[in-house]
Amino acid sequence: MRGQPQAASARLPAALPRRRWSTWLEQTSEKRRRAREERLETIQRLEAEQRHSRRTGEYAPDLRRLW
Incomplete structure (x- = not known):
């Protein structure tokens, strides 16, 4: 099979139509696209919430993360 890349792909349809x-x-692909959109x-949403809390003065930075 060396030098014959078609041999492997020729066997694929028989095992998996x-x-x-x-x-x-x-x-x-669709599942990954939806997951990516959900993450974005x-x-x-979290960035908007953080901007809002900073504007209203409710934001307190997590000082443990700054260490």
Whole structure:
């Protein structure tokens, strides 16, 4: 099989049909995209809350983190 990269990919469809593979890949990509969006939304929400608390004077820095 050395020097023949097609040999490995030629065996793949027999073990895992191409439709299932592409479906799995699409679902995984979609799941990761949604998780990434959720993380970004959470970060944006926390930043907005922190900005608000700093404006209103409720913010007290965590001095333990500054050590």
